[in-house]
Amino acid sequence: MSATIVSLPDQSTARVPKVNYLTKENGLLSWLLTGDHKRIAILYLISLSFFFFIGGALAGLIRLELLTPQTDLMATDTYNKVFTMHGVIMVFFFLVPSVPATLGNFLIPLMIGAKDLALPKINLLSWYLYMAGGLLALYTMMTGGVDTGWTFTTPLSTHYVNTSVLTTGLAVFVAGFSSIFTGLNFIVTIHKMRAPGMTWFRLPLFVWAHYAASILMVLATPVVAIAIVLVALERTIGIGVFDPTKGGDPILFQHLFWFYSHPAVYIMILPGMGVISETISTFSRKRVFGYTAVAFSSVAIAVFGFFVWAHHMFIMGISNYAVLVFSLLTMLVAVPSAIKIFNWTFTLYKGSITFETPMLYTFGFMGLFTIGGLTGVFLGTSGTDIHLTETYFIVAHFHFVMVGGMLMAFLAGIHFWWPKMTGRMYPEKISQLAAVVTFIGFNFTFFPQFILGTLGMPRRYASYPPEFQILNVFSTAGASILGVGYLLPVLYLTWSLKYGAVAGNNPWQATGLEWQIQSPPLTENFTETPIMDHEAYDYEWLENQNKENRNKERQKEKEVTSAG
Amino acid sequence: MPDSPAIAHGAPEAAHHEHPPYLRHHFENVEQQADAAGFAMWLFLLTEVMFFGGLFTAYLIYRNWYYRAFVSGSHQLNVYWGTLNTLVLIISSFTMAMGVWCAETRRKSGLVLCLILTFILGLGFLGIKSIEYSEKIEKHHVPGLHYSLQSFLDPDSDAAAKAAGDKPLPLDLARHTEVYFSLYFLMTGMHALHMIIGIGILGFMILRARAGAYTAGHVTFVENFGLYWHFVDIIWIYLFALLYLISRH
Secondary structure, X not given: OOOOOOOOOOOOOOOOOOOOOOOOOOOHHHHHOOOOHHHHHHHHHHHHHHHHHHHHHHHHHHHHHOOOOXXXXXXXXXXXXXXXXXXXXXXXHHHOOHHHHHHHHHHHHHHHOOOOOOOHHHHHHHHHHHHHHHHHHHHHHHOOOOOXXXXXXXXXXXXXXXXXXXXXXXXXXHHHHHHHHHHHHHHHHHHHOOOOOOOHHHOOHHHHHHHHHHHHHHHHHHHHHHHHHHHHHXXXXXXXXXXXXXXXXXXXXXXXXXXXXXXXXXXXXXXXXXXXXXXXXXXXXXXXXXXXXHHHHHHHHHHHHOOOHHHHOOOOOOOHHHHHHHHHHHHHHHHHHHHHHHHHHHHHOOOOOOOOHHHXXXXXXXXXXXXXXXXXXXXXXXXXXXHHOOEHHHHHHHHHHHHXXXXXXXXXXXXXXXXXXXXXXXXXXXXXXXXXXXXXHHHHXXXXXXXXXXXXXXOOOOOOOHHHHHHHHHHHHHHHHHHHHHHHHHHXXXXXXXXXXXXXXXXXXXXXXXXXXXXXXXXXXXXXXXXXXXXXXXXXXXXXXXXXXXXXXXXXXXXXXXXX | OOOOOOOXXXXXXXXXXXXXXXXXXXXOOHHHHHHHHHHHHHHHHHHHHHHHHHHHHHHHHHHHHOHHHHHHHHHOOXXXXXXXXXXXXXXXXXXXXXXXXXXHOOOHHHHHHHHHHHHXXXXXXXXHHHHHHHHHHHOOXXXXXXXOOHHHHOHHHOHHHHHXXXXXXXXXXXXXHHHHHHHHHHHHHHHHXXXXXXXXXXXXXXXXXXXXXXOOOOOHHHHHHHXXXXXXXXXXXXXXXXXXXXXXX
């Protein structure tokens, strides 16, 4: 491995600044009533991790059940509930809010040179809505659960199941508003709160990616909200919008649901792509290649993302012409994603690459997301989709995108900004190990599922023919490795809060505004409004700044000695 | 040492003493604050458009599929009550707009009067709506277990259907009227819910306005509520045309 770029202050004298956003006020109430975007981000981080581990435990149960061909660990309806709750919790309570609500909340104001998000109270409200939704979902899970799959497909959800569709629907509805408020807040902040000189094309690509994701949150989430209201009313009162016996059409539910839930995939992945742009530039010491193209590709994903939803419905009875059009549009949405991957790769070209943990996760992201994205093209092709849909191929595909892509990006981001959030470094060696373990565990878990899918193993069943067992054993074994990979960061990150090396302002020598202030930042972020006088990712500017500061310090020392 | 506040700084904010009390700490000035709040409100209304958009989509599809059932269904609505309600809402939009103007020009009593008038007109709308709803309940036109097809299978037995000259619908088409009434109750119900929330906020605003909160230069809240109120009115105008006037063009 090449030399590291980490530059820490002298550990014998360095201290984490006494006054910062963590120490400004004390007590539980100062956290629960805070308007500070950084504290709300921490609240989100803790609660998100909690829900992630519940969702992860459910995934563990699924893999254990699938270790053997028979249904032996749990009854089939319990299995249905377990995979449903795994999906609901992971999608609505982890993936959708993951990067935006934690890193986005923490960093967007810092990156654009603002003191806070435009609407701090709405920001806090969004966390409370998230918690209300999440706890309601947990309560539902403990008092009976729901077994419709996370897609709430009608008429199954409206007429045939006796499980808690209503409370789960309400939980998702409430969490949806949390997501709407987060997106709305980001858009207003990015438009109205940028520091002087921070033009649109000087914004870090992280901000662009969040801007695009926010558009999706604001426009798509209300549609799933109304779809859930309709399901609830159909189930309780018996209105006839989706009920074929009264003239309603269940396909309409599919359209409304996927009009949100496909863009939701981009709500999940775009912020992750923002993280990757930051890490890849910092650890190659180069401006992101094709900045403008990467920025606009985020917006293009957001726009195209709205016109591909029906590719979830190729076998559900939509017309052949619709299949044709949506198939073509699905291919098109792969283009902006490919633009990003190519530009990141070109950023690496002739860069001074170092392999700190965030960069390892970044490489993991690029490999796994590419596989996830390309298999998406297989599925967007209607001919292969008819064979592969509803098999484990689909499961493997979206886990490569969501877990291999998004979760890798989330971990890359958490490690990258951990020094900024806490003022301390995570331990490098063990975290590199965790990154590698995660990558290996992930591939062991999900790659066999591609093969299972092409062989025809259907998803959502607790049992399977015995000839599929070997691959399933591989997958379950991989899941246990993956579990270790996710537990490690919790342990060493918690350890580092007290024992980690003092990070100083800018351990990575990164160029973003957030790295030019103390870590952890002050509650008001900047003591004086910063003025942005250079482009994003300008490493020469950073070097000149460092030189100037060294000269200033030397001069000061001289003055002191001459005065003495 | 590379650790340093290495960034060009602007002039430190000099004008601390000139800040009005309602300027939140994280904004540079009042214009930025008002701008941000207004922009946020427009975005929120956009989410509302998408929310109702799902219902309008459903309406569009089913109206095309079951046009005759939708016509017969709409003949069961009372156009006079509907028109009156449209008028009530348009007048309330006017009083609300006057309220915003009063706040901007710092006329406290004018503002209170306008808000109270808007409040009363809003309640009036809901009153008329409840008369309409009770007619539907009496005729068993609420979708669900007790839904009755009587008015559509045998229009002569129903005064409203007879007056409109409806012909009897075949059974399968008659059953599709339930889709019409599902959408009618959903759309008007969602609209009424927005009215109720609006009236609640109006009540709160009347109390604050009497204490002089909006006539000291800080009118953002009144302006943004005005936007919300007009938005809810516009939704009604669409609903009125789409639900009441299907066959009257």
